Amino acid sequence: MKKALFILSALNNDDLDWIVEKGRKLALPPNKILIHEHQPIDALYIVLSGLLKVTIAEDRELAQIGSGEVVGEISFLDSRLPLATVQAVTESLVLEVPRFQITNRLRQDAEFAARFYEALSLCLADRIRSTVGRLGYGQEQDLTESQLNDFSQEKQSQLQLAEIKFHWLATKAHSR
Numbered sequence: 001m002k003k004a005l006f007i008l009s010a011l012n013n014d015d016l017d018w019i020v021e022k023g024r025k026l027a028l029p030p031n032k033i034l035i036h037e038h039q040p041i042d043a044l045y046i047v048l049s050g051l052l053k054v055t056i057a058e059d060r061e062l063a064q065i066g067s068g069e070v071v072g073e074i075s076f077l078d079s080r081l082p083l084a085t086v087q088a089v090t091e092s093l094v095l096e097v098p099r100f101q102i103t104n105r106l107r108q109d110a111e112f113a114a115r116f117y118e119a120l121s122l123c124l125a126d127r128i129r130s131t132v133g134r135l136g137y138g139q140e141q142d143l144t145e146s147q148l149n150d151f152s153q154e155k156q157s158q159l160q161l162a163e164i165k166f167h168w169l170a171t172k173a174h175s176r
Helices: 003-010 013-022 073-078 099-108 110-137 153-175
Strands: 024-028 033-035 043-049 051-056 060-066 085-088 092-098
Touching: 003 043, 003 110, 003 153, 013 092, 013 099, 013 110, 013 153, 043 060, 043 099, 043 153, 073 110, 092 099, 092 153, 099 110
Parallel strands: none
Antiparallel strands: 024 092, 033 085, 043 092, 051 060, 051 085
């Protein structure tokens, strides 16, 4: 499942407007490194288009991520250095939201903070489930229609609405 959908399902429209306002588009040519393993980052990234790869130890590829994925959320939460390198495979576009902007908003707006942390929790829970599934079954899969049915009706509706929100966010960010 696209991790951004979990984030967008928990955020309201004002939150999305704020993210677009505070974020900036970064165009990444092929082979451009967005995040360096063991080097600090100061933003959270939403992949708007393209394909990136996640590697450790310079050449061991862990995953490929595309449109709708979120990058940098673990380092955002624990303020530690990234464990992996994230590099563009194809021409890619990401929305970079600076850490200091998010942190300031979290401190000033408790309701936003609750929604934001719920969103990151859902995102990380999905990542852990994918990792456990990959380790247990040898492959990582996007959420299938049958797996979507495992969620409550309310969460299914939220995720479907989040897909619409992602397309709005991507369109709005592209037009800035």
